[in-house]
Amino acid sequence: MALSTEEVARLAGLARITVSAEELATIAPQLDIVLDAVASVSEVANADVTPMTHALPLTNVFRDDVVRPGLTREQALAMAPAVEEDRFRVPRILGEEA
Amino acid sequence: MTDVIRLTAAELGRKIAARELTAVAVTQAFLDQIARNDDAVHAFLYVDAEGALAQAAAVDARLDAGETMGPLAGVPLALKDLFTQAGLPTTAGSRMLQGWRPPYSATVTQRLIDAGIVILGKTNLDEFAMGSSTENSAFGPTHNPWDLARIPGGSGGGSSASLAAFEAPLAMGTDTGGSIRQPASVTGTVGVKPTYGGTSRFGVIAMASSLDQPGPCARTVLDAALLHEVIAGHDPLDSTSIDAPVPPVVEAARSGDVSGMKIGVVTELGGEGYAPGVEQRFGEALDLLRAAGAEIVEVSCPHFSYALGAYYLIMPSEVSSNLARYDGMRYGLRAGDDGSRGTEEVMALTREEGFGAEVKRRIILGTYALSSGYYDAYYGSAQKVRRLIADDFDAAFAQVDVLVSPSTPTTAFRIGERIDDPLAMYKSDLCTIPSNMAGNASGSFPAGLAPEDGLPVGFQVMAPPLADDRVYRVGAALERAVAERDGGVLTDQIAARWVPQAQEA
Secondary structure (H helix, E strand, O other), rough: OOOHHHHHHHHHHOOOOOOOHHHHHHHHHHHHHHHHHHHOOHOOOOOOOOOOOOOOOOOOOOOOHHHHHOOOHHHHHHOOOOOOOEOOOOOOOOOOOO | HHHHHHOOHHHHHHHOOOOOOOHHHHHHHHHHHHHHHHHHHHEEEEEEEHHHHHHHHHHHHHHOOOOOOOOOOEEEEEEEEEEEOOOOOOOOOOOOHOOOOOOOHHHHHHHHHHHHOOOEEEEOOOHHHHOOOOOOOOOOOOEEEOEEOOOOOOHHHHHHHHHHHHOOOOEEEOOOOOOOOHHHHHHOOOEEEEOOEEEEOEEEOOOOOOOOEEEEEOOOHHHHHHHHHHHHHOOOOOOOOOOOOOHHHHHHHHHHOOOOOOEEEEEOOOOOOOOOHHHHHHHHHHHHHOEEEEEEEEEOOOHHHHHHHHHHHHHHHHHHHHHHHHOOOOOOOOOOOOOOHHHHHHHHHHHHHOOOOOHHHHHHHHHHHHOOOOOHHHHHHHHHHHHHHHHHHHHHHHHOOOOOOOOOOOOOEEEEOOOOOHHHHHHHHHHOHHHHOOOOOOEEEEEEEEEOOOEEEEHHHEOOOOOOOHHHHHHHHHHHHHHHHOOOOOHHHHHHHHHOOOOOO
């Protein structure tokens, strides 16, 4: 299974990571080697085996609904890259594909 | 005060409680040791001298007032920089979080503080705990105190190196595929990954949530057990936390009695690819345990050979999901926000600048493994292998009390040796990954030095879920036998190099 640089570029786009051409040239073959190495899992993973998602399955874990202090507005915004009018300021979200 | 830094955490705790030493004096001694040596070792990303001395002074005041505190009150600790501590820089070894100060503390951090343990600062790690050498840290590698040209293991190389360089008597780690045990192995120290759910993940920066587990690091088995007892136990803030009593780890570490215990050697974890000195010390450790009264048998776990492959599908999948939160919007780095670019472009530029190569590789690999058309072949198959590994463990633990293997196939490799070969790097975790997949308890204990390079070899002990005490029992037996053979615990052999001679000596 060869992963092309175009495919890696597409995956990087899906993961919202800008990747330079040089980085693509390094990452693509490295991912290929890793994918070859992990392909062995399909040898033993037949239909009879129940997938395991978690080490120790627990279901419906609840805790009491108790009021606890949360972060103040100042605390929540203290580490923000940009703040305006007591809110997180973000870049424009519309018109990306204009 | 230089003789103080050679004491174990248990001894320090005892002397502080008896008021033979003050917590402030002990803390200052370790801060001095860090100042003396950390330029060479680079175990710490941040040293909180002021905060540590204030914490120590508070402990002294409580003890002077006659209050009874726990056995580690006043004892300093090095905290892996993956645990949040309110108000202190927490970077996860990444440029993405450079300068970030969390508004809250991890449950583990809070329990340390509540027990009177003094937090010296934050230790270096591979970025977001991804790596086996600490070379992936955005802030430069940590050096192995046994040989500064070599890696201290990873991801928790800062914690393991701080112990081996006597910069701290205790440290905290997290273990997703071996990040506590492999660093312990290559630095001649002790590291335990508790049963999954045995320690809280709340406030620990996530890598792969179904695998991550915080655990204790120390130079002796008893010190690790005492720390384990402080941090373990149910936490309502972590929905995967187990609501069960903490296993009697301290009692097991004090006892070290393995007579009548059945110990299984995993056939699949040895042979080709394992260094001669690793195999030799592992074999000798088995002899020592046999002499201490344990019965040694061989056990096959046929699916362990598939563990590494399954891990490198499950872990990146969880990584790609967990690290989606670093988008430059609410905290952390934001790059390229010039007023004209849109949100998506700013996110992509932020993640390009903020993440290192290994993190990007894993996010992209995970994105692929989870993508439509490949999900069943990759992620789905890997989850089935996970089941088969857990079944192997169940079958093995029906026959034996614990399973053992080398902790990692080789001793510490050279800095730079594997950095361009991800697969070679990944093989460092060959022996440790099965216990993350199945969630059982597992620890690494010093077994001696490999004759060919004079570097530490680790011995791994794996026990069933919630039987963490068995890990400590076998570890303590080995520690005792090795100390009898070598004249002390392994790190005693480099103490002369890192600890200046006491003036009165």
